[in-house]
């Protein structure tokens with residue numbers, strides 16, 4: 001069934017530019033230094049999401065809100081802004097950089113034009129395949145430390161990586177070999193490296209915001225797109241595509257960022273609460289995306305609107321070989337820092 005939607009996403013820029021005037025709170029970068037501690041609480045942290053309600057990011061943010069309110073005994077409250085209320089991913093990153101929001105999700109698929117090193121998560125056939133191994137890698141303090149300087153150079157503090165599941169490909173045909181991508185207008189996230197990964201297969205990538213994907217598919221301005229299964233279902237992309245191909249080529253990894261100055265100026269105990277809440281939620285984040293991806297796949301299979309194709313190992317190997325030159329492009333953009341990151345990930349011990 002093809003529905004006609006009036007979607008809220010495109011109204012999203014309006015409030016974003018006014019945001020710093022929308023609240024009585026002091027500007028985030030200034031918090032923590034002026035008032036005596038007893039007078040300043042409760043305070044509100046603003047958390048901006050790149051996804052709609054019910055998504056992996058939304059579930060995480062709601063769990064974070066509840067955890068931090070618990071740890072701080074109600075001193076810290078969290079305002080969650082789902083996608084559609086503030087701006088596109090790129091705009092949310094800008095809001096975090098200028099301090100209008102305290103916390104934001106920043107997906108490397110968009111962020112890599114600003115923080116090229118983050119583009120590593122757009123490379124295919126690089127992440128460990130086993131979830132437990134990938135989890136250990138993403139939570140490794142040394143990995144986070146290696147990313148810290150590139151993020152900080154742009155005014156962002158990297159707080160952690162959140163997994164969102166394997167990226168699946170949707171189109172109006174199965175995508176079993178690189179040849180199937182020849183000339184395919186596939187929507188990718190907006191960074192050049194995200195597009196490059198599909199150009200390597202012969203596709204013609206369209207780098208557009210998330211909010212535009214459904215209508216571009218519906219209007220046949222593009223032929224396909226790529227996202228984790230949960231997102232394909234919740235954004236209704238399966239309604240305007242016939243086939244979902246599961247290649248397990250890349251993993252969707254989102255980063256959580258804050259304004260660096262705000263983070264540095266946090267009173268010690270607030271920084272401790274923040275770090276503690278994120279640590280407490282690491283397991284929740286993995287379980288939650290696994291559950292959501294499984295349930296949403298089941299739901300799409302039950303309704304039968306989209307054909308599911310799983311690539312075999314030979315088919316995956318052809319994609320893997322074709323994808324490898326993109327690593328050189330990543331290195332061209334990132335130099336020694338990227339080289340060190342790539343080696344770190346490539347050499348991560350696998351069972």
Ligand code: 6CS
Nearest residue numbers: 050051089107189210231
């Ligand atoms: O495709 C995108 O642009 C978006 N996809 C997901 C699953 N999360 C955020 C990102 O902006």
